[in-house]
Amino acid sequence: MSVVGECLVAFVFGSVVGLLVQRSRFCNTAALRDAMLFKSYRNTKALLVAMMILSIGFPLFMTFGEGHPLRFDVGLNTVLGLFLFGVGMVLAGACTVSTWVKAGEGNVGAVWALIFTFIGMFLFSLVWSWNYWPPAPASMTGQPNLEALQLGFANAQTLQETFKIPAVVFGLVQAAVLYAIYRAIRRKEEAQQIKHDRIAASHRQPVAAE
Amino acid sequence: MEFFKKTLDPIVALAAIAVLDLFLFLIVGSWTVGGGETMMTGLLAKIFLGEEIARIPFWNLVFVPDAGYWKIYISLGMFFGAFMGAVISKEFYLRFPRRLSEWVLITIGGLLMGVGIRLAFVCNVSTFFGLTPELNLGGYLAISGILAGAWVGSMIYKKMLEG
Numbered sequence: 132m133s134v135v136g137e138c139l140v141a142f143v144f145g146s147v148v149g150l151l152v153q154r155s156r157f158c159n160t161a162a163l164r165d166a167m168l169f170k171s172y173r174n175t176k177a178l179l180v181a182m183m184i185l186s187i188g189f190p191l192f193m194t195f196g197e198g199h200p201l202r203f204d205v206g207l208n209t210v211l212g213l214f215l216f217g218v219g220m221v222l223a224g225a226c227t228v229s230t231w232v233k234a235g236e237g238n239v240g241a242v243w244a245l246i247f248t249f250i251g252m253f254l255f256s257l258v259w260s261w262n263y264w265p266p267a268p269a270s271m272t273g274q275p276n277l278e279a280l281q282l283g284f285a286n287a288q289t290l291q292e293t294f295k296i297p298a299v300v301f302g303l304v305q306a307a308v309l310y311a312i313y314r315a316i317r318r319k320e321e322a323q324q325i326k327h328d329r330i331a332a333s334h335r336q337p338v339a340a341e
Numbered sequence: 342m343e344f345f346k347k348t349l350d351p352i353v354a355l356a357a358i359a360v361l362d363l364f365l366f367l368i369v370g371s372w373t374v375g376g377g378e379t380m381m382t383g384l385l386a387k388i389f390l391g392e393e394i395a396r397i398p399f400w401n402l403v404f405v406p407d408a409g410y411w412k413i414y415i416s417l418g419m420f421f422g423a424f425m426g427a428v429i430s431k432e433f434y435l436r437f438p439r440r441l442s443e444w445v446l447i448t449i450g451g452l453l454m455g456v457g458i459r460l461a462f463v464c465n466v467s468t469f470f471g472l473t474p475e476l477n478l479g480g481y482l483a484i485s486g487i488l489a490g491a492w493v494g495s496m497i498y499k500k501m502l503e504g
Binding site for chain 2: 139144145147148151156163164177178185193218224226231233239244245250253255267286
């Protein structure tokens with residue numbers, strides 16, 4: 132596909148996603164933060180449903196060698212980087228998606244977060260240019276490289292090649308695990324609801340007695 | 342239209358996004374945001390620094406500024422889509438963080454997100470909607486990192502709420 136075509140497809144995809152996220156108030160940060168702080172799971176459940184669909188879909192395509200999976204080595208930098216990101220997104224109150232969506236709704240704080248995300252990336256580019264870690268994609272080998280704290284590369288396709296089992300089988304297993312988490316959350320919510328109803332009922336009684 | 346009056350169930354929205362992401366995966370690659378943002382940073386740096394940017398090897402070896410990078414347009418699309426949605430449903434208005442402490446938190450949070458994305462090579466979107474569903478080992482590493490980070494962030498947030 133031509134460069135213009137790719138950019139056009141990406142823009143259309145982004146627009147629909149922006150619209151859906153704006154209308155549903157979905158937030159990835161809230162999906163994690165609210166579950167941890169407030170035991171509220173509205174966004175967490177939505178995130179799990181999307182991941183279940185993708186965990187079956189991506190490996191299904193990859194079984195037949197279709198699609199464009201991400202290709203780069205992972206390692207300690209992946210854990211560290213996402214740790215910093217996790218702290219940052221809760222402090223900023225928005226992740227990468229919601230900064231763009233909230234900026235589109237006229238939220239100046241989100242625009243500010245975006246500006247500083249760019250500045251953070253630029254600062255990192257300076258640090259990287261000094262120590263060259265983590266390794267650049269061009270010098271990645273796909274193999275564990277303990278000196279550079281890299282674990283190499285593995286995904287549904289490499290699993291299929293190694294174990295001679297279709298990639299989609301692994302995907303189905305992951306989807307089942309995600310579904311189990313989803314079920315557990317639903318049960319927890321039902322228990323919360325029963326408790327809530329009981330408290331509400333006990334508060335109503337004195338009013339009725341008056 | 343009803344769609345612009347009521348809040349959409351996030352499960353419906355995310356299921357629709359997941360199906361679209363499957364198509365995007367077949368055409369160019371899964372949904373991601375961090376890569377596009379990095380490219381925008383590079384393009385902006387090039388505007389401000391001009392030829393000086395050649396002195397920062399990162400912009401030659403890891404990301405060569407290129408306006409034809411498709412991931413940029415996902416972000417611009419999200420901004421546009423959200424803007425249209427907000428305008429049509431009459432939810433668009435300028436909102437400013439009220440207190441100085443909010444500005445400070447957003448500044449620190451933004452910086453941490455920027456550094457974190459580049460250090461990890463992935464953002465939260467690639468983690469949940471790309472790497473993990475592709476059963477990439479990095480997905481599990483990234484999720485453990487982001488959960489730990491979100492927990493620490495939540496504890497700081499809680500302290501601030503109480504204090």
